[in-house]
Amino acid sequence: MNHEYIGGFQVVLGVISAFWPVWLGMAIVMGVSFLYKRRLGLYGQLFNSGVGIAGVAICLFWLFAAIFASTIAPFDPIAQIPIMKDALVGAIEPESGKVYLFGGDKLARDVFSRMVYGSQIVLIIAPAATAFALMVGITLGLPAGYYGGRIDMVLSFLANLVLAFPVILLFYLLVTPGIMDTAIPYGLAGLFFLFPIIFFVTLFYTRFKHRPERLYPLLAATLLIGGWAYVGLVFDADPLGIVSIDPNQLNIFVAVVFASSPGVFRIVRGLVMDIKTRDYVAAAQTRGETPWYIMLWEILPNARGPLIVDACLRIGYTTILLGTLGYFGLGLAPESPDWGTAIKDASRLLRSFIHPALPPTIALMSFVLGLNLLADALREQSMKD
Incomplete structure (x- = not known):
């Protein structure tokens, strides 16, 4: 099929101008x-630092790309225009006159639009799953490191049990269609989504238990918002239809939280075992503060530096993992524009057409690079502090 094309310089200008909301x-x-x-x-x-600026800039780029995806992308990411099948970079779609800036894939979809919309999936699942993994790891790691003994032994055994399992095989077992159709993912989701509610209820209660005028509104807001999100995410029963998640995304979300939580647990446990020997912890114990108050308001704030760095790195690892799962065709729907699925689809015709594979690959690499630079800068600053 013959197509009309624009020049390479015009393609570059078109890409730059398409991202105007991002700039x-x-x-x-x-x-x-x-x-x-x-x-x-x-x-x-x-x-x-230059490293910090570069990391923030790259992460902000993809954040705004995800937010303004509908404005940036010229085409629907799953729309197929048969005449544009395997179109090269800069091909003009004859009916609308719009340009396939990065060409078309084997199903005649716009590669540029799919790359942009793919950022939405990554920036929804990776940070959210990392946040929940942090909640689970912190909630279990604090008592394990602080109390020690049997509590530490049991929780550490469970964490090591998960960590000892090969990650890819673990994800394959959790995200395969046979498991996805059972109640296991929803059971795990129901368990994991309780942790943020428990965490914030405990956090506010230990801080304001003697100030009911502050405590009761905070507890009410936590239970209301947390319960609303819980019902919407786990049971897909949000009456307003605002809080919901696609079943495929929920399965991947649960699998990421399940696999990442033990690593966070071990980091938190080690930090608590070190920090609990400090003088300010002994001073809090002398004042008669409760163990959970000490863990949440004395120890945890002083462990925030390493945890923030780990969170940035963990989002990067999760992004790579999502790409890997998409490449193996696990979890998300086959028509999903996520970067891993796009790379998988393009790799089958890589010898004939390389252009559909490059944009999602570069997007995935650049986002992970930005997170790593951000983590390096945060590590430097936390060491100075």
Whole structure:
């Protein structure tokens, strides 16, 4: 099929201009961050190093790309225009006159639009799954490191049991269609989604138990919002239809949390075992503070540096894992525009057409690079503190 094409320079200009909401958002956020960096704590300190600036810039790029995907992408990511099958970079779609900036794939879908929309899937699942893994790991790691003894032995055994299992095989077992159609993913989701509610209820109660005027509103808000999200995510019964998740995404989400939580648990446990020997912990014990108050308000804030760094790295690992699962065709629907699925689809015709494989590959690599740079900068700043 013969197509009309635009030149390479026009393709570059087209890509740059398509991302105009991203450039605008980055300019505003980074400009404000530079102006007020002294007031922004650890985040503001990132702008004192080139590595930190680069990491923030790359992460902001993909964040705004996900937010403004519908504005940036010229085509529907799953729309098929038969005449554009395997179209090369810069091919013009004859009916609308719009350009397939990165060409078309084997199913005649716009590679550029699929790359942009793929960022939404990554930025929804990876950070959210990492946050839940942190909640689970922190909630279990704090008592294991603080109390020791049988509690530590039992929880450490369970964590080591999961860590000893090959990760890819673990995900294969959790995300295969046979398991996905059972109640196992929803049972695990029901368990894991309880941890944030338990964490914040305990956090507020230990802090404000003698100040009911502060405690009761916070507990009510936690139970209301947490219960609403819990019902929507686990039972898909949100009456307003706001909080919901696709079953395929839920299965991957649960699998990521299940596999990542033991690693967070071990980090938190080690940090607590070190920090609990400090003088300010002994002072809190002398004042008669409860163990959970000490864990949540004395130990945890002083462990935030390593945990923030680990969270950035873990989001990167999760992004690679999502790409790997997509490449093996596990979890997400076959038409999903996520980067792993796009790479898998393109790899089958790699010898004939290389252009569909490059954009999602570069997108995945750049996002993980940005997270690693961010983690390096955070590590440097936390060591200075």
